[in-house]
Amino acid sequence: MDLGFNRRSFLKKTSLCFLFSGLSLNLLPSISHSKEIEKKALFFRKRENHLVQCELCFRQCVIPEGKRGFCRVRENQRGELRSLVYGRPGGLQIDPIELEPMYHMVPGHKNLCVYTASCNFRCKHCHNWTISQSFPEQVKAIQYSPTEIVEEALRLGCQSISHSINEPTVFYELMYDVVQLAKKKGLLTLCHTNGGMAKPPMLELLKFMDGVTVDLKAFHQKFYQEISEAKLEPVLETLKTIKAAKKHLEIVNLIIPTLNDDMSDIKKMCEWIGENLGKDVPLHFTRFSPSYKMTHLPRTPIKTLEEARKIANGMGIKYVYVGNVVGHRANSTYCPKCGRKLIERTHFIVLRNQVKNGKCPFCTENIPGIWKS
Numbered sequence: 001m002d003l004g005f006n007r008r009s010f011l012k013k014t015s016l017c018f019l020f021s022g023l024s025l026n027l028l029p030s031i032s033h034s035k036e037i038e039k040k041a042l043f044f045r046k047r048e049n050h051l052v053q054c055e056l057c058f059r060q061c062v063i064p065e066g067k068r069g070f071c072r073v074r075e076n077q078r079g080e081l082r083s084l085v086y087g088r089p090g091g092l093q094i095d096p097i098e099l100e101p102m103y104h105m106v107p108g109h110k111n112l113c114v115y116t117a118s119c120n121f122r123c124k125h126c127h128n129w130t131i132s133q134s135f136p137e138q139v140k141a142i143q144y145s146p147t148e149i150v151e152e153a154l155r156l157g158c159q160s161i162s163h164s165i166n167e168p169t170v171f172y173e174l175m176y177d178v179v180q181l182a183k184k185k186g187l188l189t190l191c192h193t194n195g196g197m198a199k200p201p202m203l204e205l206l207k208f209m210d211g212v213t214v215d216l217k218a219f220h221q222k223f224y225q226e227i228s229e230a231k232l233e234p235v236l237e238t239l240k241t242i243k244a245a246k247k248h249l250e251i252v253n254l255i256i257p258t259l260n261d262d263m264s265d266i267k268k269m270c271e272w273i274g275e276n277l278g279k280d281v282p283l284h285f286t287r288f289s290p291s292y293k294m295t296h297l298p299r300t301p302i303k304t305l306e307e308a309r310k311i312a313n314g315m316g317i318k319y320v321y322v323g324n325v326v327g328h329r330a331n332s333t334y335c336p337k338c339g340r341k342l343i344e345r346t347h348f349i350v351l352r353n354q355v356k357n358g359k360c361p362f363c364t365e366n367i368p369g370i371w372k373s
Helices: 007-013 146-155 168-184 199-206 221-228 233-244 263-276 302-314
Strands: 044-046 052-054 074-077 080-083 091-096 110-115 160-163 188-193 211-215 248-255 283-287 320-323 341-346 349-353
Touching (some): 146 168, 248 263
Parallel strands (some): 211 248
Antiparallel strands (some): 044 052, 074 080, 091 110
16 A cells, blocks of 8 residues: 655654654754854855855855855855854754665664755755745754764664755755764764755765765756756766765655656666666655645656666666655665565565675675665
């Protein structure tokens, strides 16, 4: 039976103590902690007449004094760019790691997810639009320093910290400080991004990142321009940058009926992935549910997701998943060599994991990923 869950609907439909695989979901209370806000931003340069140019993402915004960039959270204050969301996450949320989705990173463990307000894209289909399409003044924030965030992760028994829900590029300074501290404490680090970050800040961030999940929203510029007010090429460059840095990478393609469900484009995308990133990069085809400015569209037919998966498999992509369809056989991980089921999942719930030391126990095929904390 298809229940069509995604992160947003899961949080709305479950209680605060929903049990999964022996773990529990907890949302941290809105408690005020240390007050660290409006931190000096990283990656910008000063220009004449008190202008600053942000160099954090592909937009390269030139910002007049007293104004903010496209992301809404980086402000020119007297000729200096400052972050308005540093130390002010919108929440700290405990998820199974599979909800990122991140399927090849110590399956089934608890992950602490950090998010803030706003985004540097304007996706008309965003499920988290109340957060991602808001100014920081419109999102109730809690006050946590990077040190306190890491301490919470350890206290709650999490093995990793992710940066997700909204676009982590816009709270780069907070994320950057958190991941450095997290690595010193032995935690895994990751983020789920739209891929629009510029190369220099991405390279600096990757020094402290174990894995990255990237949304590859479509494989043509028209979709990016008309649906997300963004560009495709910077995302492709980000994917190559992550792969070249030898970090674990997983890709998500949300298939939206009539907008990016052309199978010839999906075939081109899979061909590009195989040639530029390798055929062992996990690829998630996920189901769209009507949201935000796209409530007039239907949910993605399951047969469309299965057709996309068949194309990807035919192009040699080894690990192809179907997401947001509870109970689908393609929630699970299979050995590309012998075909045996290695990780059995129902959506984000891990029922069994048979990967041993990064290998298939039946044929010893190497399975890419991070299998130990």
